Amino acid sequence: xxxxxxxxxxxxLLTPTLLYFIVFSYIPFYGVVIAFKNFQPFLxxxxxxxxxxxxxxxxxxxxxxxxxxxNTVLISIYRIxxxxxxxxxxxxxxxxxxxxxxxxxxxxxxxxxxFLSWVIFxxxxxxxxxxxxxxxxxxxxxxxxxxxxxxxPDLFRPLVVVTGILKEFGWAAIIYLASLTGIDPHLYEAxxxxxxxxxxxxxxxxxxxxxxxxxxxxxxxLGSVLDAGFEQILILSNPVxxxxxxxxxxxxxxxxxxxxxxxxxxxxxxFKGVIAAILIVSANHIIRRTGEKSLW
Amino acid sequence: xxxxxxxxxxxxLLVLAIIATMLAACSSNKENGKASESxxxxxxxxxTAKQQTDSKGKTVKFSYVRPxxxxxxxTKGGAYEKEMFKRANAEIDVQIIxxxxxxxxxxxxxxxxxxxxxxxxxxxxxxxxxxxQDQGAFLKINEYLDKYPAIKEAVPQSVWDMLTDDKGNIxxxxxxQNPLIPLFMYYRxxxxxxxxxxxxxxxxxxEDALVKIKQSDAKMIPLTGQDTLWGFGALSTSFGFTxxxxxxxxxxxKENPNTxxxxxxxxxxxxxxxxxxxxxxxGLLDKEFLVAKNxxxxxxxxxxxQAAVLGINWGYGPEIYSTLKKTxxxxxxxxxxxxxxxxxxxxxxxPFGAYDRGMYINAKMxxxxxxxxxxxxxxxxxxxxxRYGIEGKTYEVIDGKKMPLADDRTEADYKxxxxxxxxFLQPMSETLDWDSxxxxxxxxxxxxxxxxxxxxxxxxxxxxxxxxxxxxIFSPLDVExxxxxxxxxxxxxxxxxxINDKLTEQDWDSAIDKYLxxxxxxxxxxxxxxxxxxxxxxx
Numbered sequence: 001x002x003x004x005x006x007x008x009x010x011x012x013l014l015t016p017t018l019l020y021f022i023v024f025s026y027i028p029f030y031g032v033v034i035a036f037k038n039f040q041p042f043l044x045x046x047x048x049x050x051x052x053x054x055x056x057x058x059x060x061x062x063x064x065x066x067x068x069x070x071n072t073v074l075i076s077i078y079r080i081x082x083x084x085x086x087x088x089x090x091x092x093x094x095x096x097x098x099x100x101x102x103x104x105x106x107x108x109x110x111x112x113x114x115f116l117s118w119v120i121f122x123x124x125x126x127x128x129x130x131x132x133x134x135x136x137x138x139x140x141x142x143x144x145x146x147x148x149x150x151x152x153p154d155l156f157r158p159l160v161v162v163t164g165i166l167k168e169f170g171w172a173a174i175i176y177l178a179s180l181t182g183i184d185p186h187l188y189e190a191x192x193x194x195x196x197x198x199x200x201x202x203x204x205x206x207x208x209x210x211x212x213x214x215x216x217x218x219x220x221x222l223g224s225v226l227d228a229g230f231e232q233i234l235i236l237s238n239p240v241x242x243x244x245x246x247x248x249x250x251x252x253x254x255x256x257x258x259x260x261x262x263x264x265x266x267x268x269x270x271f272k273g274v275i276a277a278i279l280i281v282s283a284n285h286i287i288r289r290t291g292e293k294s295l296w
Numbered sequence: 297x298x299x300x301x302x303x304x305x306x307x308x309l310l311v312l313a314i315i316a317t318m319l320a321a322c323s324s325n326k327e328n329g330k331a332s333e334s335x336x337x338x339x340x341x342x343x344t345a346k347q348q349t350d351s352k353g354k355t356v357k358f359s360y361v362r363p364x365x366x367x368x369x370x371t372k373g374g375a376y377e378k379e380m381f382k383r384a385n386a387e388i389d390v391q392i393i394x395x396x397x398x399x400x401x402x403x404x405x406x407x408x409x410x411x412x413x414x415x416x417x418x419x420x421x422x423x424x425x426x427x428x429q430d431q432g433a434f435l436k437i438n439e440y441l442d443k444y445p446a447i448k449e450a451v452p453q454s455v456w457d458m459l460t461d462d463k464g465n466i467x468x469x470x471x472x473q474n475p476l477i478p479l480f481m482y483y484r485x486x487x488x489x490x491x492x493x494x495x496x497x498x499x500x501x502x503e504d505a506l507v508k509i510k511q512s513d514a515k516m517i518p519l520t521g522q523d524t525l526w527g528f529g530a531l532s533t534s535f536g537f538t539x540x541x542x543x544x545x546x547x548x549x550k551e552n553p554n555t556x557x558x559x560x561x562x563x564x565x566x567x568x569x570x571x572x573x574x575x576x577x578x579g580l581l582d583k584e585f586l587v588a589k590n591x592x593x594x595x596x597x598x599x600x601x602q603a604a605v606l607g608i609n610w611g612y613g614p615e616i617y618s619t620l621k622k623t624x625x626x627x628x629x630x631x632x633x634x635x636x637x638x639x640x641x642x643x644x645x646x647p648f649g650a651y652d653r654g655m656y657i658n659a660k661m662x663x664x665x666x667x668x669x670x671x672x673x674x675x676x677x678x679x680x681x682x683r684y685g686i687e688g689k690t691y692e693v694i695d696g697k698k699m700p701l702a703d704d705r706t707e708a709d710y711k712x713x714x715x716x717x718x719x720f721l722q723p724m725s726e727t728l729d730w731d732s733x734x735x736x737x738x739x740x741x742x743x744x745x746x747x748x749x750x751x752x753x754x755x756x757x758x759x760x761x762x763x764x765x766x767x768x769i770f771s772p773l774d775v776e777x778x779x780x781x782x783x784x785x786x787x788x789x790x791x792x793x794x795i796n797d798k799l800t801e802q803d804w805d806s807a808i809d810k811y812l813x814x815x816x817x818x819x820x821x822x823x824x825x826x827x828x829x830x831x832x833x834x835x
Binding site: 150 | 304308310311314315399400403404406407409424427428431432433583584586587588589779780783784785788790791792795796797798810814
């Protein structure tokens with residue numbers, strides 16, 4: 001108690017943050033009961049009738065459920081496999097650039113797509129890969145047959161992963177760049193004295209320096225395996241690619257939100273939350289076991 | 297010491313400032329909240345006579361959310377809006393949502409609890425809105441309809457009857473429309489003439505014409521259509537079924553069927569979809585059809601001379617003629633007649649309903665009588681302003697007749713994007729006003745095209761493929777699982793049939809079979825059992 005009084009101004013500074021999380025993250029937990037109700041907006045949460053596990057049954061009994069889980073998990077895994085290393089590589093490359101104006105220009109260009117909504121970015125993508133897009137126009141001029149890029153089930157997942165990387169890699173690299181500034185420059189000098197090449201320095205000093213950050217971000221990303229990028233997929237998909245691109249969130253959007261079945265939407269949200277919690281705890285445990293710095 | 301005290305004060309001030317900011321952010325819509333509180337007692341009931349008298353002469357204030365079919369470019373405070381507010385003694389807080397996103401967004405708005413005073417919705421033929429009506433969410437309007445007969449008379453009694461619930465209450469003001477809205481097939485008559493192609497009379501002749509166009513000019517898109525499939529509404533009728541609706545089952549009498557089925561269970565629909573699929577794979581149908589995200593790409597292609605045949609709502613006629621006239625002055629536009637289908641079905645029109653969405657009034661609205669007073673104004677003293685707008689800005693007078701100005705001739709503040717958001721109710725009597733339609737053609741500088749459009753309108757309406765289902769009767773299984781069954785078994789097949797090269801007729805049949813077994817057949821049975829009157833609606 002005495003300690004609390006002693007650090008009272010720090011606790012006071014902490015208050016708004018705590019309030020924020022209580023008001024916006026914990027109190028809304030009350031809404032989770034909607035998952036077990038037939039929610040009627042005008043009756044309110046409490047007066048809406050209870051339906052037990054019916055909303056969960058609706059989701060799990062869907063013949064599309066296995067396909068949705070497969071699509072969601074596959075797209076997320078592809079994102080991690082191909083997308084996770086890109087900002088790290090970009091940060092490492094940018095870190096080696098010594099010409100400041102060039103470095104800043106590249107950084108700005110790489111960040112820029114992050115600030116565009118998927119509606120805008122999706123429109124740009126469509127103008128590149130669509131049936132009358134730039135790629136097909138060029139192919140046509142070269143006398144080559146046009147490629148169906150935008151409505152092709154074989155290419156949809158790669159399209160999602162590549163466009164997702166293009167949009168976010170610059171922004172995602174910021175945290176690594178910040179982490180790189182924390183590495184002691186003396187380590188590089190010492191390595192140079194010992195005759196380490198540039199690649200050796202990157203491997204033994206730079207990458208080692210940002211390894212805790214990489215581990216932490218990997219844990220967080222594993223936790224969102226069931227979030228495969230709703231907005232992006234909604235914008236880029238079309239009925240031809242439903243079999244490979246329909247994810248849990250787009251399905252819930254059509255069956256839950258468009259039909260105002262909020263109970264179903266909440267049930268799926270709760271299911272995803274439980275899976276995410278299990279995944280985060282497991283990933284954290286595994287990383288801790290390997291000796292890396294973990295989240296807790 | 298003083299420095300330390302200053303630091304402490306700084307910390308306290310900072311914390312207070314952050315908390316104050318959070319509270320300010322959380323307390324938006326205070327005014328709305330107050331309005332709701334003061335009128336909470338009115339939920340589901342009509343306002344008292346005293347309130348109605350007191351409110352006369354006061355500025356009417358209400359919030360209003362509606363969809364827009366035109367460009368979503370509305371900005372508040374425009375000259376048209378100011379003029380309307382001045383004349384109507386009203387202040388309306390308008391919010392628009394593009395039609396493609398409307399139904400989903402309005403449900404989210406409703407679920408948030410922050411409901412506008414007046415908003416558009418699909419109405420009581422959709423179960424979720426019927427439930428909300430029954431829960432007292434919306435204002436009962438019977439008394440206001442009696443008080444303001446102009447509003448009551450704007451809508452046919454048959455529609456009011458349909459909207460009246462089993463207790464005799466009405467909650468919904470329908471956006472009435474003439475159900476007869478043909479979807480025309482416009483074509484480049486000059487190209488057809490140049491290639492010696494006679495005007496097609498059958499679906500087969502149309503296909504042959506498209507092949508010739510493709511052969512003569514590889515860059516020309518032979519056929520394009522307004523997305524979604526509504527654009528090819530005229531073509532769909534040639535296959536003898538009701539697109540996006542329920543119609544007689546195979547072998548049933550067309551006038552008085554015993555069994556009706558949804559469009560995806562008809563033979564005609566399958567043939568129609570695979571006909572379009574074949575056109576697409578042969579390079580005769582626009583490769584962006586159902587793929588492009590902007591629905592009006594087809595119109596743009598036709599009016600910029602890139603496409604030879606366009607399927608689209610006939611209402612776009614003046615715009616299509618006038619735009620093409622500017623980009624290709626040499627072009628001649630024709631309108632295809634209703635085509636005979638492969639099975640001998642004669643093409644015609646797929647009539648729409650008697651209304652398309654409409655307005656609900658929040659039961660907690662502060663001044664409902666003010667809103668009805670305003671609505672009444674738009675149909676009485678304000679009727680001319682509602683129809684034509686402002687002279688010199690939205691219309692001009694030629695030979696004593698009011699001629700609407702085409703959008704490209706109006707100033708920014710008077711364009712469709714500024715006017716449409718302030719539209720409310722159009723009386724049924726005005727929904728098919730030939731003088732007004734003629735004036736629109738003339739105002740767009742294409743008056744010479746009006747006669748042909750009118751003649752084709754009559755020709756298309758001769759054969760009708762209407763909706764047979766009465767949506768005020770709910771099938772319990774359809775309400776509970778209909779959307780999920782459709783999404784699980786049919787959506788990817790139906791939405792993808794035309795554009796998915798890998799999808800075959802066997803896939804289609806298999807999906808339909810699974811759908812029927814999973815509950816689809818029960819929905820059909822329930823609908824047929826509950827809906828006793830299945831005779832063909834007449835328009």
